[in-house]
Amino acid sequence: MKKKVVIFFIVLSLSLSIQKPVINAIEYNSIDSQFLALIYHFLANFTNSIKYSPLSILLLSFGVYFIMNKTKSLKITSTSLIQKILSLFLAVMTLIGSVYASNIESITIAFAGIVQLTKSGIIMTGWFFIFEISQLFLTTIIKTGIPNIKQPTFLKSIISRYQKKPFTTATIVLTIMWLPLLILNYPGIIMGDSLQQITQFFGFVPLRSDNPILSTVFISAFVKLGQFLGSANFGIFLHSIVQSAILVLSLAFSLKLIQRFGKSESFTFYMTFLLGFLPIISGLINVATKDLLFSASFLVFIVSLAIYLHDQNYFWKHRTYLITIGSILIGILLRKNSLYVAILSLLVVLVSALLRRSVKNYRIVLIVMGSISLAVVMDNALVKLAGANNETLRRESLSVVFQQTARYAHYYDEEITLAEKETINKVLDYDKIKNVYNPRISDPVKATHLESASSQEMKDYLNLWFKQFKNHPLVYLEATLNQNYSFFYLEKNPNVYYLFLTDAYRRNTPIRIQYYEDLGFKENKQVKDFQLVKKYYYQLFDKLPVLSQLNNVAFYIILLMMIMVFSIQKKKNKTLVLLIPLIALFLSLLAGPVVTGYVRYLIPFVMCGPLVFAFSIWENRQPSP
Known part of the structure; x- marks a missing residue:
């Protein structure tokens, strides 16, 4: 029974779109019964949110069933508490990523009404199970070693x-x-x-x-x-x-x-x-x-x-x-x-x-x-x-702060007083950042920064920044999430490739x-x-199954995170030390101007992932001190 429930949630979570579909208003308004109108709204919204054909869902179900059967042979049957926390975190980030990857402006759509809440719950539950199963497989491999494949x-x-x-x-x-x-x-x-x-x-x-x-x-x-x-x-x-x-x-x-x-x-x-x-x-x-x-x-x-x-x-x-x-x-x-x-x-x-x-x-x-x-x-x-x-250009260390101000100006321009706009104008070009705000990259915003702004002007600006944070904290959180969600998002590959000698043209x-x-x-x-x-x-x-995931930096970051929590649980300190530079690099990129699609910043995780994985297997083979 438990296996069937897991398969159901995984398949449904992969099949649902978080986007809010358009309901036929004429039909909806023609229903006299409020109860029936509610059911109509729920079913129409849910039905129109299924993004795959019945045949695709059937084949997906067979695939998930096959993988679930493989878990029977695993020596590890459950994950630890810290691994479950990681699975939950990654499931939440997947939901957030599905919002932004669909070019939806805010994660509030995931909680806008009972239907959206239901879909969000299904998506998070399904992905929680996916990450749990992934950690079961990874833990088994680390403990037993890489299985040898029969070679031609x-x-x-x-x-x-x-x-x-x-x-x-x-x-x-x-x-x-x-x-x-x-x-x-x-x-x-x-x-x-x-x-x-x-x-x-x-x-x-x-x-x-x-x-x-x-x-x-x-x-x-x-x-x-x-x-x-x-x-x-x-x-x-x-x-x-x-x-x-x-x-x-x-x-x-x-x-x-x-x-x-x-x-x-x-x-x-x-x-x-x-x-x-x-x-x-x-x-x-x-x-x-x-x-x-x-x-x-x-x-x-x-x-x-x-x-x-x-x-x-x-x-x-x-x-x-x-x-x-x-x-x-x-x-x-x-x-x-x-x-x-x-x-x-x-x-x-x-x-x-x-x-x-x-x-x-x-x-x-x-x-x-x-x-x-x-x-x-x-x-x-x-x-x-x-x-x-x-x-030193001050703008380089304030990318996150400037991006948050730009998002605030973009969505809450009418709430900002003339005096507050003047305070921002002494540091950033207010009218420009309001219009050039791009949720994926802060370069257009920080380019408007006045490096000549005095210490007092910067102090006044930062005081206003904190005041606006208290007014709309979600705006600041979303400014950072929207820019960095691709670290943890496996469903869509955001890679941007350089192609021509003249790629520097603007x-x-x-x-x-x-x-x-x-x-x-x-x-x-x-x-x-x-x-x-x-x-x-x-x-x-980037659209082919398996190959797309292997070509997605998020795959390697998630792999490293799973190795990290396993090492914390098992007190594998050498692997944790090996991960420290990668964690430091990750944190420095979080504070940077752009991540999504810019693989040149991210390939250290791809190249180091296999080595850390192999090292973790080696350390796990060593006798406990």
Whole structure:
């Protein structure tokens, strides 16, 4: 009976739309009986909310039934309290995500009347069961190990070779997979931030340190080399080759360790193809961006930390700490928010060292602390050497606050007095933020910030911000939820892909077209035609079952969260330490200007997910202290 109830809720939750359908008003108003009118309204609303055909629902039911039958063979039959809390949280976030993904302005629609409340309850219940079942499967795998899949005969010898030399094999496989993409997408893709860095380097606009100087020099040096060789396009192509090679080596380094931790004959083999195949990774290898190299350095840092947690003697004997130092230096020199990630990681290691009172733990603390300090000194030296403007833009740290004000102005303009509008105007362009407010990205809003606003003007603004929060707290909550719901939403893939060399073009900034011409970048029509085809290949990929979920960053974030709560419950402290940098990165992105669709910020979770998963399996095999 319980299994049938679970299947019912899961199937119905996946079949319902949270949107409020239009009811036939003429029919509704023609019903004299209030009771019958109520039943009519309920049934019409509920019926029109079913988004799949009867055949699709039937097939979905068979699929859910098949999965439920598989749970019989699991050694774990129930989840812990903390796992249930996570399932509930994820179910609530799925409901919220279904609202915003449907382009509905507010989550209040989920509670607008008895029918909407019923649908919301069904959706949350169904997804609660989905996440509960997922955690049962995950817990079983962590405790029993990755099951070996029966391999076709022709693959057995290949997998056997892979097991012997995982680093070399992974490097060769990824290179073979990506090299054709690099050539077909010649010369590469320039997005907005990259063009800004290149134009600053070449003196078209003043050089600033908002984008770290090292990343500006790295990208621009290839453009300079290309110009020297007679083609700026060729310079961007060389940049794509080099950054792809760095990413390949970083992934191969990680896969080698996954092979050691996972103890599976084929898991690492298939994982190599998956990481090479996913558009959220392969679609970025041609993009001139600091974020790809940052992701590679972040992955290498996590790998070195995993080695330290796995075998400290090996870590010191083989000087793996040099990799730790290098990855911290490069990460901080490539992206500003990585400094906070490193500092939080340092604090955790410091607390661990104090608790264990181990000399070796103190050594790692000194290494991390020294690496952070050296990176900051080097970054400051590069800024001075380049003569860059090092003034901190206040808008970068107030993205969340400004976005909340913009949403308030957008929906409650009539409640804001002239005096309050004047207070906001001294910090933000009120009329503009009211109209340009975009729930997914805060860049248009924070772009109106007056950096010249005085301390008193900022104080008055923040006092007003707090006052408005007390008036309509839900507006502030929704401003943040709407911008970040995609972290936890599996039903719709929000990925946005860069496609063309000219992706940095903007309609409202025609000067960018002139920058392309002055720098010598020229778009190839045949390549552009191929990229148009690639665009719909990516979009098709994001709509296919299973593949779409594997290409969704939310899948890996949810996986990491499930591993985290399992580790908390079982007191698997090493896995928790390994998760700290990922948690810090996640928190820094929550405070950022944009997440939804911008996979270049999020691929560290995708690349680190398999490693953390394999490490968790390894730690669970170790005898309790």
